[in-house]
Amino acid sequence: MTRLLAAIGILALAVAVDGSIGGAQTLPGGIKIPSGGGGKKPPGDVKIPGVGADCGSVSTTAAGAKVTAFLAATADVEKATAQLEGSVKDACRAMAKELQVSPEGDTKAVCNRVAAELRNSLKVGVKGKGAVAVKYQPAVCKVDASYTAQVAAKCEGKAKADVKVSCKGSCSGTCNGACAGTCESKNAKGQCAGECKGTCKGSCSGDCSGSANVDGSAECKASANAQGNVKAQCTEPKVDVDVNSKLVVDASKVERAQKAMQVGLPAILSANAKAKLIAASVKTWATTARSLAGGSATLIRQLGAQAMCVAGDLAGAAKGAAQVNVSVSVSVQASASVSGAAGASAK
Numbered sequence: 561m562t563r564l565l566a567a568i569g570i571l572a573l574a575v576a577v578d579g580s581i582g583g584a585q586t587l588p589g590g591i592k593i594p595s596g597g598g599g600k601k602p603p604g605d606v607k608i609p610g611v612g613a614d615c616g617s618v619s620t621t622a623a624g625a626k627v628t629a630f631l632a633a634t635a636d637v638e639k640a641t642a643q644l645e646g647s648v649k650d651a652c653r654a655m656a657k658e659l660q661v662s663p664e665g666d667t668k669a670v671c672n673r674v675a676a677e678l679r680n681s682l683k684v685g686v687k688g689k690g691a692v693a694v695k696y697q698p699a700v701c702k703v704d705a706s707y708t709a710q711v712a713a714k715c716e717g718k719a720k721a722d723v724k725v726s727c728k729g730s731c732s733g734t735c736n737g738a739c740a741g742t743c744e745s746k747n748a749k750g751q752c753a754g755e756c757k758g759t760c761k762g763s764c765s766g767d768c769s770g771s772a773n774v775d776g777s778a779e780c781k782a783s784a785n786a787q788g789n790v791k792a793q794c795t796e797p798k799v800d801v802d803v804n805s806k807l808v809v810d811a812s813k814v815e816r817a818q819k820a821m822q823v824g825l826p827a828i829l830s831a832n833a834k835a836k837l838i839a840a841s842v843k844t845w846a847t848t849a850r851s852l853a854g855g856s857a858t859l860i861r862q863l864g865a866q867a868m869c870v871a872g873d874l875a876g877a878a879k880g881a882a883q884v885n886v887s888v889s890v891s892v893q894a895s896a897s898v899s900g901a902a903g904a905s906a907k
Contacts, residue, residue: 646667649894685813708789
């Protein structure tokens with residue numbers, strides 16, 4: 561129903577604004593869209609969502625290319641965030657088995673059960689504070705700034721070199737511009753022109769140890785940032801669990817808790833780092849999805865008859881934005897709940 565309503569809305573606006581839709585269209589339920597003249601359907605093999613007619617390739621125009629890139633990013637974002645939540649759930653299930661509690665249920669339920677059992681085991685299994693110390697090296701997430709620029713360039717129809725990618729974190733490649741930290745080398749103007757150990761506020765052409773952000777139109781910016789950040793590679797931190805045997809009063813509980821933390825905490829801490837990294841770009845992506853699904857007159861004027869072809873997909877992207885935000889939120893909250901119950905702290 562959501563896709564159908566979106567298609568009806570964009571079809572009606574397209575006729576009013578552009579007038580280029582050939583032939584009267586009949587939607588399910590007998591709803592008729594008046595002819596825009598010509599009496600012919602646009603050529604091509606792209607199915608119009610909810611209508612059954614055909615139209616040409618959407619990506620042949622500048623506006624269509626941007627929408628196509630955005631929809632491709634949407635598929636990546638939805639898949640990546642679902643996998644991210646799945647990795648948190650898998651880690652919690654592995655911990656649940658070690659703790660001898662049920663691994664069944666959704667991510668939130670399983671992880672909350674694990675957190676509760678960890679707290680209980682560490683409370684009754686030892687006497688005195690500091691009996692169990694959990695330390696870890698923070699996960700390091702790297703975003704390929706060069707790939708992010710490539711995505712934006714393709715979307716904008718520009719050369720990759722013309723796209724500026726800033727790093728909210730250190731740039732291990734070449735940072736051209738301002739470096740809030742230590743710069744490996746500088747150019748004749750005194751600006752950074754090498755690796756930046758700090759925050760690269762200029763353009764980074766290597767890996768960003770932090771989120772990447774490009775300049776550009778709303779669709780291309782959202783597409784590139786989302787695709788770049790969700791493809792980030794994050795290390796799994798090494799977790800050390802130090803137990804003071806002199807303070808242990810229930811060895812079985814402490815041993816189960818220790819094994820559970822060693823089995824699941826590395827993946828949970830890594831997922832938490834990635835979820836926080838992509839949160840900002842996902843928020844921008846969701847805002848853009850809702851805006852495009854609203855069928856602005858400008859977009860419809862640019863796409864003309866082809867606005868019909870993407871109506872359902874844009875409506876689906878907007879609907880999916882809510883689920884993506886839920887997945888990211890669940891990943892962050894579940895990870896924080898388990899690591900907090902373990903009393904884990906960075907070295």
